[in-house]
Amino acid sequence: MSRELSLAEIFQLGYYWETKILLTAVRLDVFSALDGKRRVLHDVAGRLGVHEQTLGLLLNALVAMRLLEKDGDSYGNSTAAATHLVRNSPQYIGHLLLLHDAEWDNWGKLEQTIRTGQRSVDRHVFETDPELG
Incomplete structure (x- = not known):
């Protein structure tokens, strides 16, 4: 338990x-x-x-x-x-934390995704952040 x-x-x-x-x-x-x-x-x-x-x-x-x-x-x-x-x-480990930071806005769209069933993230983080690409 x-x-x-x-x-x-x-x-x-x-x-x-x-x-x-x-x-x-x-x-x-x-x-x-x-x-x-x-x-x-x-x-x-x-x-x-x-x-x-x-x-x-x-x-x-x-x-x-x-x-x-x-x-x-x-x-x-x-x-x-x-x-x-x-x-x-x-x-x-900062580079790993920067990956989390790059995903911050995407996670902010979780409620919208759950409510609508529609994917709310258009691009992968590696496509949008040159530091991580």
Whole structure:
């Protein structure tokens, strides 16, 4: 007999924002920008060429998710992020996560597909995203 899901686990299944936070960080290459160094927000934003204030929101969310560590004003990768999310790591899995990100919009059409029985995806991800092709 299988174990019943708790209310907390049911909520966890619906927390799409954690997934999108991770996928956005991988696409922006946040973890590689922090590779081996602790950096302040201004430096990270400059390295990535992004808006500083909104990047701060993303970095703090990654801290809450335990993918980054924050010490005062500086951010650094957690051990797991350094191992799996830094582009030059031999154990990098970001390319697989980018595949998930590329399918994000297609999965958003699932309800439409179920309701109509019609395929709602016109093209395969490898045809639409040159980074993955």
